[in-house]
Amino acid sequence: MSYVDEVLVKVKEKNSHEPEFIQAVTEVLESLRPVIEKEEEKYRRDAILERMTEPDRIISFRVPWVDDKGQAQVNRGFRVQFNNAIGPYKGGLRLHPSVNQSIIKFLGFEQCFKNSLTGLPIGGGKGGSDFDPKGKSDREIMAFCKSFITELYKYIGADEDVPAGDIGVGAREIGYMYGQYKRITGLYEGVLTGKGLSYGGSLARKEATGYGLVYITDEMLRANGKSLEGKTVVVSGSGNVAIYAIEKAIALGAKPVTACDSTGWVYDPDGIDVAVLQDVKEVKRARLTEYVKARPNAEYHEGKGVWSVKCDIALPCATQNELDLEDAKALVANGCFAVCEGANMPTTLEATEYLQKNGVYFLPGKAANAGGVATSALEMSQNSERLSWTFEEVDAKLKNIMVNIFRNLDAAAKAYGKEGDYVAGANIAGFIKVCDAMLAHGIV
Structure with a gap:
């Protein structure tokens, strides 16, 4: 049995209750076959695929909050910190009733390769909750966001893990979360992206x-x-x-x-x-x-x-x-x-x-869709430098990043005999960068 097949069997056995995660891993590993087969023994010896398909950690927690009727509610929160080989964990927070561990793991796994493709120094992570913001008042959403970040703040930071928005999380939610993070930690840092322009956000985000x-x-x-x-x-x-x-x-x-x-x-x-x-x-x-x-x-x-x-x-x-x-x-x-x-x-x-x-x-x-996280990383850069770039500057950098992503994945597909297969090209180009960093760090 090939190394790719061995790992797919293990992933399906260990995560049999997580269909979205299995789907994402299968799609990526199948397209990596030409890369793995070239140096199969090296990858097998260092368990690269096992390490890449197992998140660094999964944080699961309850989120209690009180609705407008005075009734306490409880939701489940997640943060999957998947891989930080090339930089701090980076990925959005999703608020939607469908959110579960499988969906957050699949999103975090995909994020590793997406972030790698941008060429920027950011690792992969994802988070969220099964809370549904639809139909909720601003006060209810604020109550939830404050409770959510009261638990999550222990695990994030500007150089550790930088969440952003996703489905159900826009400028309003990020604002409530950032305010609570700042209140608890006393730190004014680029710990969340998608912030409002008045407190460190980026134009064009x-x-x-x-x-x-x-x-x-x-x-x-x-x-x-x-x-x-x-x-x-x-x-x-x-x-x-x-x-x-x-x-x-x-x-x-x-x-x-x-x-x-x-x-x-x-x-x-x-x-x-x-x-x-x-x-x-x-x-x-x-x-x-x-x-x-x-x-x-x-x-x-x-x-x-x-x-x-x-x-x-x-x-x-x-x-x-x-x-x-x-x-x-x-x-x-x-x-x-x-x-x-x-x-x-x-x-x-x-x-x-x-x-x-x-x-x-x-x-x-x-x-x-890497443009969102790419611009989030540009927001992180502006926060670190205490600068604010114009819309045109950010947009020009974004266009350049997206053009380079295509050219890199196109070249990777051609290099491994997969010309025109942009799925394989994206997976290969993203994988090689993360893998090289992991090999350089040793078994960690």
Whole structure:
């Protein structure tokens, strides 16, 4: 049995109750076969794959808080510090009812390679809670965030572990958490990213993941003799990633025509109006039914369905495993030639394989959505230097990072006989950097 197969068996046995984590590990290790096979004995001797698939530590804790009716509530909090071989742990905090250890481990594992691809000195981690911020008052959210950070603060720090936002965690939540961290520790440091501009945040952070997704998509298309100009784009999601991917795609000459939330989706044949979408989602925090009231030509549909719309390019920007095999078949049948992931692992393994076998250019999230964490690392740099860069400076650095990510993963794929396989290229390029650091540190 090969070393990769041995480790996959072990991972599945030890984590049989964690399907999302197993899915992520399987996808990465399968694509690393050509790298591992070249020096299998060395990797086996130092147990590189076992060490890489086992987090440094998992912190699980209760989060008690009191709602507006005076009733005490209890949620479960997590922080998985996966690997700090190339820098302090870095990764977001997710607040969503679906959060469990499997999802946080899969996100933390992916984060190791994503952060490595940025070229910046940051390791991988992830955290969150099964708390649902939807429908909660500001006071309830503040009560939860203060309780959450009261436990988590013991394990994080500017040079140890730097959390950021993710699903359910925006500027409001980061503000409450930062205020509590500062109150408890007495430290004013860059321990959280995604902060408000008045207390150490970075310009362009909100836009970074969406902008970065489009920058790397554009670079991939150019490398294959195509461009975004005049292309129809289908986008899922309606949060920061989706909104700013839509905005940047329009700026580069494309026409995004969809957006969705947890209850339904909209199709706007005239192209999504970003200002209306921002008003509905960022100002009113309303459902997409409000979008069609302002755009009479747009259609609202309940449930899923964005992938049924005819398009050239698809940008899944909502959540994990939202694009399955049937969706992939619909995209191919409708002429889609590129799928680039704005969310974390939004495409199932079966769908990814189908898209690749049918000649669709496919960019995985660990590369395509790295713009957010890259700009978080730029925020850390500004905090350390006590500086604040202009929007244009941050945006230029972000674009450069995303272009380099594509070029590095493209080169890695070609070097190992996987030209055009950007999933393998991203995994290989991310793995090699983390692995080299781990080997240099010895068995730790």
